[in-house]
Amino acid sequence: MATLLAPEDFSPGEDAMALNKAFEGWGTDEKTIIWILGHRNADQRKQIRLAYQEIYLEDLIKKLKYELSGDFERAVCHWILDPVEREAVLAYEAIIKNYRPDYRVILETALTKSAEELLTVKRTYQFLYKRSLEEDVASHTAGDMRKFLVAVVSVYRYEGEEIEEEVAHSEANILGDEIQGGGGSGGGCGGGALKGAEEIIRILSTRSKPQLLATFNYYKQIHGTSITKSLGGDPADEFSAALRAAIQCIKNPKRYLQKVVSHSMNRVGTEEDALSRVIVTRAEKDLKEMKDVYLEKTGRSLDDAVASETTGDYKAFLLTLLGNQDYF
Amino acid sequence: MDKRKKTTILVRREKKLNKEGEKIMTSPEECEALRTAFSGPHGVEEKSMLEILVKCNPADLTTFRKNSPGIFSDDECYFEKWDSSHMKFLENEFLRFQRAVIQRTMHPWERDALLVRKSLEEKPPLYNLLIELACTRTSEEFLGARKAFQCLYSESVEEFVAVRVEGFQRRLLVALASTYRYEGMRIDEAMIKLECQKLGRAIKIDKKNEIEKDDEVLRILTTRSKHYLKTIHKCYKESYDSNLEEDLDDIQILRDTVNCLCAPPIYFSKILDKAMSVGPTEQEIEALTRVIVTRTDVDMKDIAAEFNRKFGAPLIERIEAAALGNYRDFLVALVKRGMAN
Numbered sequence: 001m002a003t004l005l006a007p008e009d010f011s012p013g014e015d016a017m018a019l020n021k022a023f024e025g026w027g028t029d030e031k032t033i034i035w036i037l038g039h040r041n042a043d044q045r046k047q048i049r050l051a052y053q054e055i056y057l058e059d060l061i062k063k064l065k066y067e068l069s070g071d072f073e074r075a076v077c078h079w080i081l082d083p084v085e086r087e088a089v090l091a092y093e094a095i096i097k098n099y100r101p102d103y104r105v106i107l108e109t110a111l112t113k114s115a116e117e118l119l120t121v122k123r124t125y126q127f128l129y130k131r132s133l134e135e136d137v138a139s140h141t142a143g144d145m146r147k148f149l150v151a152v153v154s155v156y157r158y159e160g161e162e163i164e165e166e167v168a169h170s171e172a173n174i175l176g177d178e179i180q181g182g183g184g185s186g187g188g189c190g191g192g193a194l195k196g197a198e199e200i201i202r203i204l205s206t207r208s209k210p211q212l213l214a215t216f217n218y219y220k221q222i223h224g225t226s227i228t229k230s231l232g233g234d235p236a237d238e239f240s241a242a243l244r245a246a247i248q249c250i251k252n253p254k255r256y257l258q259k260v261v262s263h264s265m266n267r268v269g270t271e272e273d274a275l276s277r278v279i280v281t282r283a284e285k286d287l288k289e290m291k292d293v294y295l296e297k298t299g300r301s302l303d304d305a306v307a308s309e310t311t312g313d314y315k316a317f318l319l320t321l322l323g324n325q326d327y328f
Numbered sequence: 329m330d331k332r333k334k335t336t337i338l339v340r341r342e343k344k345l346n347k348e349g350e351k352i353m354t355s356p357e358e359c360e361a362l363r364t365a366f367s368g369p370h371g372v373e374e375k376s377m378l379e380i381l382v383k384c385n386p387a388d389l390t391t392f393r394k395n396s397p398g399i400f401s402d403d404e405c406y407f408e409k410w411d412s413s414h415m416k417f418l419e420n421e422f423l424r425f426q427r428a429v430i431q432r433t434m435h436p437w438e439r440d441a442l443l444v445r446k447s448l449e450e451k452p453p454l455y456n457l458l459i460e461l462a463c464t465r466t467s468e469e470f471l472g473a474r475k476a477f478q479c480l481y482s483e484s485v486e487e488f489v490a491v492r493v494e495g496f497q498r499r500l501l502v503a504l505a506s507t508y509r510y511e512g513m514r515i516d517e518a519m520i521k522l523e524c525q526k527l528g529r530a531i532k533i534d535k536k537n538e539i540e541k542d543d544e545v546l547r548i549l550t551t552r553s554k555h556y557l558k559t560i561h562k563c564y565k566e567s568y569d570s571n572l573e574e575d576l577d578d579i580q581i582l583r584d585t586v587n588c589l590c591a592p593p594i595y596f597s598k599i600l601d602k603a604m605s606v607g608p609t610e611q612e613i614e615a616l617t618r619v620i621v622t623r624t625d626v627d628m629k630d631i632a633a634e635f636n637r638k639f640g641a642p643l644i645e646r647i648e649a650a651a652l653g654n655y656r657d658f659l660v661a662l663v664k665r666g667m668a669n
Contacts, residue, residue: 119508126512134551135551138547146543154506156484158483202490206490
């Protein structure tokens with residue numbers, strides 16, 4: 001369920017005018033911006049953008065980029081986008097902006113969606129950037145990481161519930177050979193380099209999700225340990241980390257995203273991009289369930305964690321999206 | 329089987345008698361026409377069969393059978409037995425028109441999904457067919473085929489292909505089967521020059537047999553848009569004075585990929601020629617139906633022009649000489665329709 005609180009009655013024209021007033025004069029009235037935009041759903045935000053363009057002949061997003069700054073600006077500018085457009089923009093930024101693509105964002109984009117949803121994101125990406133998502137991922141990555149990410153982003157997965165038990169069993173063995181056959185350890189706790197990657201990439205990037213879940217179960221039965229544990233925890237091995245992230249995301253997307261959020265606040269300093277990304281993209285979907293998972297796994301409410309790890313307007317905005325009314 | 333000019337000849341003449349004194353209704357020319365009608369390899373001549381067989385009395389049929397050693401033999405039996413392999417052949421030839429009609433009428437997504445399935449279920453597998461489907465259809469058309477495939481077979485094209493091929497072929501074919509290319513005209517000229525150089529280096533300078541290991545060649549061919557690749561093809565020609573697909577000649581699947589992406593009419597006209605030449609395989613013969621039926625609404629004009637240019641004869645003429653009956657008429661009509669569009 002969504003955490004966003006949005007009124008049914010609203011006037012896009014009035015909102016546009018209120019926003020414009022917030023930009024006027026010295027400084028910016030961030031509280032008004034948070035109060036309005038933080039309480040509007042996707043359709044309403046779209047109407048506000050149109051109204052603003054009509055009245056002031058200016059793109060609201062450009063204006064926000066100019067008036068705001070930092071993590072707050074990035075969060076608001078992502079929030080205001082239409083959800084599909086936002087996914088395309090986040091993917092683009094993850095690939096292009098940094099010196100190295102953020103594989104986690106690419107995996108989230110590809111694996112937390114149905115096949116049709118991913119297709120819509122890819123179409124929007126092509127419309128916005130005049131290139132395909134696949135070609136951009138491919139041209140900014142290399143080696144096994146490239147093969148894996150391009151495959152995962154390209155596939156149009158079968159969405160049926162059927163499972164072929166024999167295939168799941170045999171592929172669990174194949175995965176075991178590739179994962180545990182390397183590094184000479186052969187033990188259950190991996191950590192060594194993968195023997196190969198062809199079959200892992202094939203299986204993870206082509207099989208349907210129910211089929212993969214069955215395969216992971218067989219893996220645990222056969223090898224006595226979960227596949228993610230087998231892949232080891234060497235943080236320097238980015239490819240294995242990507243495989244682990246993909247598997248976790250396939251197994252349980254909500255739990256995976258909760259981990260992303262926890263992780264973003266666990267370090268010295270907070271990884272705001274990751275935190276914003278999850279909250280902004282899920283506030284209208286299932287952030288409520290994620291909050292429950294967060295509480296269950298960490299013993300702390302997500303709202304409290306965000307309140308203590310972030311500051312200022314950025315904090316106020318995130319808490320508003322999390323459904324807090326009384327933050328002003 | 330000999331190919332002869334197919335015209336039905338109805339000759340009015342006096343009643344003749346054979347050796348046994350029985351009345352014969354047909355002339356030697358009509359016998360010959362009937363033989364041709366049964367001989368394929370591109371369909372059957374229904375008109376001849378209709379006219380001549382009806383005219384025949386039992387004596388004519390005996391004469392016909394005795395004079396068609398390729399079809400009948402009376403070595404072991406006391407009668408002219410129909411050769412069993414010819415019987416099978418003939419059944420197939422009768423079905424050619426039927427298959428063309430079904431292909432034409434079927435939803436293109438279903439048609440292409442069936443062809444994808446066939447491409448890797450045949451022994452030996454038909455990689456060029458899979459490449460043709462993935463590369464000559466638009467992104468939306470091939471996506472539709474992928475959806476239809478899932479509907480028909482309860483699995484994705486990607487898993488189907490990946491599990492049946494290995495190594496370099498897997499990397500190429502799965503990538504081609506799963507790509508959703510940008511179909512627009514926007515290109516980055518600087519990037520094209522750069523990638524053209526990469527291709528040139530990989531093909532011309534590095535060892536040729538290392539191309540399969542070159543990730544960049546694969547990346548460029550399997551992810552870039554068609555317009556982009558056509559422009560690279562041009563750039564390559566200007567820089568290295570040779571055609572990209574010719575330089576990849578050693579690796580058939582790469583050559584087919586480049587042809588299908590950059591110049592489908594050239595690829596298709598070659599297939600048509602092969603289908604109508606001497607000694608094609610059944611798969612090559614079937615390609616005649618497939619290409620005409622699937623391209624009549626797309627680029628038949630270009631294919632016909634290229635065919636004429638390369639093989640020195642209009643496509644329609646070649647089909648009229650090679651094919652028979654309703655099948656021939658159907659194909660010719662589709663070609664004419666495609667050229668008029």
